[in-house]
Amino acid sequence: MRILVIDDDVDIVRLQDIKLKKAGHEVWTATDGISGTAAAKEHRPEVIILETELTGRHGHDLIRGFKKGRKKPPLVIIVSHQDSDEAIEAGLAAGADDYMTKPFSPRVLAERIRVTAARNA
Numbered sequence: 001m002r003i004l005v006i007d008d009d010v011d012i013v014r015l016q017d018i019k020l021k022k023a024g025h026e027v028w029t030a031t032d033g034i035s036g037t038a039a040a041k042e043h044r045p046e047v048i049i050l051e052t053e054l055t056g057r058h059g060h061d062l063i064r065g066f067k068k069g070r071k072k073p074p075l076v077i078i079v080s081h082q083d084s085d086e087a088i089e090a091g092l093a094a095g096a097d098d099y100m101t102k103p104f105s106p107r108v109l110a111e112r113i114r115v116t117a118a119r120n121a
Contacts, residue, residue: 001117004045005029006036006062007079008054012102016049019106033057040066040074047075047113052082052091060094067095075116079104 003025005016013029020027028043030036033056040048048066052059059078067073075098078091083101091099098116100109 001047001113002026002043002045003028003047003049003113004036004039004043004074005049006031006033006039006054006059007049007051008032009051012051012079015106016109019110023110033059033062036062037065045074047077047117049077049079049109049113050096052078052080052087060090063091063095075113075120077109077112077116079109 003020005013005027007013008031010031013031017027017029028039028045030039033054050059050062063076066076076096077098077100078096079100079102080087081102088099097120098112100112
């Protein structure tokens with residue numbers, strides 16, 4: 001599966017990159033909204049793992065852009081420190097397909113990717 005990870009926490013990006021590649025996925029990374037948007041246009045990922053609080057553009061705006069006008073838009077899974085009901089509701093309302101809070105287990109994230117992809121197949 002082609003996966004794009006967008007997060008401004010370099011350690012989180014590195015961890016996800018290693019774990020997802022080890023699981024057999026093709027992975028690209030970005031550490032801000034602007035480079036994340038460019039990477040999404042260039043690589044056309046099937047899944048985007050996204051932190052919503054980013055430099056350059058807010059994650060909710062990115063989600064709407066990723067989903068707009070695409071016949072088969074990428075699945076978007078938010079992985080964020082924001083754990084309030086309001087933050088989760090806003091992320092899902094913006095078009096996210098799933099929402100996880102940090103800290104997270106890479107194994108649980110991999111399972112969430114699998115389940116979300118199967119549900120949307």
